Amino acid sequence: MAMMYHINQTYDLLPASAFYNPDINTSFNLRNDYTKWKSLRVVDLSLAAFPFLLSPTTKAALLKLDAVVTMRAEVKVAQYQTLFVGVRVLYLKLSVRRDHVVRDTFVQLASVSAAELRKQLKVQFVGEVAVDAGGVQKEWLHLVMRNVVAPECGMFVPAGNHGVWFRPWVGTPVLTEVLEEYELIGKLVGLAVFHSILINVPFPLALYKKLANERVTLAELTEIDPDLGKGLVDPAAYEGNDLEDVYCRNFTVGVPTQYGCTVMVRATYDGFTADSPVIQLFVAGSDRSPVRGLARLLVIVRAGADSDRVPSAHVCFDALLLPEYAERDKLRQKLLAAIANGEGIGLR
Numbered sequence: 189m190a191m192m193y194h195i196n197q198t199y200d201l202l203p204a205s206a207f208y209n210p211d212i213n214t215s216f217n218l219r220n221d222y223t224k225w226k227s228l229r230v231v232d233l234s235l236a237a238f239p240f241l242l243s244p245t246t247k248a249a250l251l252k253l254d255a256v257v258t259m260r261a262e263v264k265v266a267q268y269q270t271l272f273v274g275v276r277v278l279y280l281k282l283s284v285r286r287d288h289v290v291r292d293t294f295v296q297l298a299s300v301s302a303a304e305l306r307k308q309l310k311v312q313f314v315g316e317v318a319v320d321a322g323g324v325q326k327e328w329l330h331l332v333m334r335n336v337v338a339p340e341c342g343m344f345v346p347a348g349n350h351g352v353w354f355r356p357w358v359g360t361p362v363l364t365e366v367l368e369e370y371e372l373i374g375k376l377v378g379l380a381v382f383h384s385i386l387i388n389v390p391f392p393l394a395l396y397k398k399l400a401n402e403r404v405t406l407a408e409l410t411e412i413d414p415d416l417g418k419g420l421v422d423p424a425a426y427e428g429n430d431l432e433d434v435y436c437r438n439f440t441v442g443v444p445t446q447y448g449c450t451v452m453v454r455a456t457y458d459g460f461t462a463d464s465p466v467i468q469l470f471v472a473g474s475d476r477s478p479v480r481g482l483a484r485l486l487v488i489v490r491a492g493a494d495s496d497r498v499p500s501a502h503v504c505f506d507a508l509l510l511p512e513y514a515e516r517d518k519l520r521q522k523l524l525a526a527i528a529n530g531e532g533i534g535l536r
Contacts, residue, residue, distance in 0.1 A: 189207070189238070189240075189241070190238060190240075192207075193207055193240045197402060199253060199411065200403075200405070204240065205243075206499070207240045207241060208241065208242065208243045209241045212241055212242070213242060213243045213245070213246045216235065216242070216246050218249055218250065218253060219247075219253070220495075221234050221235050221236055221250075222234075222236065222250060222254065224236075224254050224256075225237065236250055236380045245331075248384070251381070251384070252384045255383065255384070257384045258306050258382075259306065259308045262303065262306050262308075263278050263307070263308070264309045265303075266278050266307070270482075271301075274278075277304075277307075278307065278308075279307050279308050279309070279310045280300065280304050280305065280307040280309050280310065281310045281311075281312070282296050282297075282309070282310070282311050282312070282315060283296075283311075283312045283313075283314060284296075284311065284312075284314065284328065285313070285314045285315075286313055286314075286331070289328070289331050289332055290332055290335045290336060290341070293328075293332050293376070294372050296371065297372050297375050297376070298368070298466065300375075305375065305378070305379065305382075306382070308323070309325050309379060309383055311324045311325045311328040312324070313328070324387065325383065326385050326386075329376065329379070329380055329385055329387050330387060330388070331343045332376060333376065333380075333387045333388060333389060334388065334491075336373055336376070336452075337352045337389070337390065342355065342365075343355060343369065343370065343373070347392055347411070347413065348392060348411050348412060348414060350390055351390045351391060351392045351411065351412070352390050352391065353391075353392065353395075353412050376458060377389060392408060392412050393408050393410065393411060394408035394409065394412055406420060406421065419519060488506065489509050489510065490510065490511075490512055491509035491510055491511050492511050492512070493512055494511060494512055494513050494514040494518075495511050495512065497511055497521055497522075497528075498522045498523075498525050498526040499511065499522060499526045500526065501526075
């Protein structure tokens with residue numbers, strides 16, 4: 189099976205989902221397999237060593253468990269060092285101002301070591317009293333990434349319909365400071381993965397293929413630059429004998445067949461669709477659908493009888509606190525008011 193998968197990686201014959209094994213993913217013993225995966229003994233066969241068999245849901249659960257184990261190990265190391273070296277910080281603590289969230293984040297992360305990045309994260313917005321039980325760090329990452337990928341920041345440029353790509357530094361040497369800032373953005377994405385936080389990172393598929401050392405095809409190039417992609421596809425499909433005269437070019441382009449997969453979401457929507465980001469952003473602190481789907485994300489809690497209060501959310505626990513409004517129009521009005529004022533956590 190492993191050989192077939194590697195052949196498929198080279199020739200793109202089947203989607204990755206074709207290799208997921210339903211029986212393995214259904215009966216997967218997370219903790220037992222994780223222990224085998226981390227064992228140095230050759231006799232301990234772990235399914236995690238064959239990730240192409242595991243679904244995204246199983247992989248996400250495995251990564252989350254690994255992060256928890258790693259954070260606990262870092263706490264033990266810090267406690268041990270405290271006995272002999274002095275007081276050591278048990279958490280990665282960041283204190284940022286909302287109106288300078290990118291600057292404050294970059295300044296503090298620049299001096300953070302790799303070991304500190306593996307500690308449990310605690311974020312505090314200056315002047316706010318909210319205690320970070322998970323919700324504050326979700327909003328912090330959302331705000332930082334939203335500002336970082338914006339064209340005004342100068343680090344990325346629009347790519348395709350909704351994506352972004354690295355700013356082309358044509359004819360200009362890339363400054364060391366700029367490379368360091370890209371590295372800090374990588375740390376932010378790493379923190380999001382490590383802490384299982386959903387963020388809106390609109391990078392095209394080509395970037396993830398490069399990170400995975402996979403071949404980037406013309407389809408991925410077209411996603412980044414549609415005009416360039418069309419300019420390559422049209423000459424390749426031209427059947428005349430005067431291509432060089434018509435396009436002023438002389439080359440050959442091969443376009444491999446691409447496959448896709450459909451993600452099914454178990455949820456019911458009234459006034460919104462599965463692609464509407466606003467409800468997810470209000471309740472979960474992110475407008476991206478989680479790996480396990482929306483059915484495992486939203487928890488709706490009855491917050492008393494009919495009242496004039498607007499709904500609220502426990503972002504730390506992905507829970508929507510919803511009063512039992514007597515009228516449908518009132519429910520809609522209160523929900524929209526809460527969504528429109530959904531940024532910020534706790535009292536200010």
